[in-house]
């Protein structure tokens with residue numbers, strides 16, 4: 001079976017499992033798990049921030065970040081494509097009592113020069129504009145990345161206007177590898193960020209929120225009340241520490257395979273558009289006469305899993321468990337399909 005639905009489908013490597021098995025653990029609700037403490041320190045240092053918090057998922061990290069940074073009746077500026085808007089079932093309203101102010105720019109990006117005009121004036125009947133929320137890379141936009149200059153301008157615009165800036169960096173290391181900026185660069189252009197271990201980095205579980213000491217202390221309280229306080233989860237944190245050391249540079253191979261696959265996909269007339277992948281995600285628009293479901297089903301008969309993404313779109317994601325041999329097999333199957 002070849003699984004291109006997501007970069008979340010990977011299994012830990014033997015070396016990662018060995019790191020997990022030998023991890024020292026303790027009760028993290030008491031703050032006593034050495035492997036979690038080490039991972040949190042590692043993550044904070046990487047991004048040049050004071051502290052970090054290990055969480056079960058990217059969604060929980062996102063909801064914690066919104067809760068910590070906002071008060072009920074606040075508004076958050078973000079792009080329509082953002083995960084918090086599209087795929088978290090209005091959790092922002094449930095947990096934080098806030099609303100989102102959506103932008104619609106190209107590639108799922110918020111632009112610095114639109115910030116000032118999106119801020120509400122201070123009237124009792126308008127939500128208070130509190131922060132800007134970016135997604136880097138942007139999943140729904142096909143893994144698009146902000147440039148460092150775009151991020152710097154956005155952070156400057158936020159600071160000029162008294163807004164906080166948070167980055168949902170579920171796939172921040174894909175952006176870092178593709179764009180050539182560093183974790184320290186990213187730490188300097190946001191107040192806080194999240195990143196996932198369980199996507200391109202190939203871990204079974206886990207995400208981290210990184211920020212100032214006071215923000216992370218508050219985040220820890222919110223994580224607990226959301227049921228995210230884990231006990232001997234150092235086994236999982238050890239996978240994270242391993243991945244941060246061994247699985248970042250190799251993301252370039254995922255990006256390369258995505259480009260090769262995207263180039264090949266362009267030749268089939270029943271695929272109307274193929275995104276140009278900057279990172280590890282390819283978006284296809286299937287001709288409505290064929291239909292995305294028919295294409296996904298045809299691939300599945302050849303044991304290749306892909307996923308529909310609405311409006312006859314299909315998403316393909318390359319990852320740690322997608323090898324060159326698998327890429328060759330996918331290319332052969334594509335050549336054999338007839339519609």
Ligand SMILES: Cc1ncc(COP(=O)(O)O)c(C=O)c1O
Pocket residue numbers: 056057058059060062083135137138139168170171196198207
């Ligand atoms: C950009 C982005 N943020 C957050 C998440 C949520 O992560 P999780 O599935 O770990 O809850 C995802 C998941 O795909 C994502 O793509």
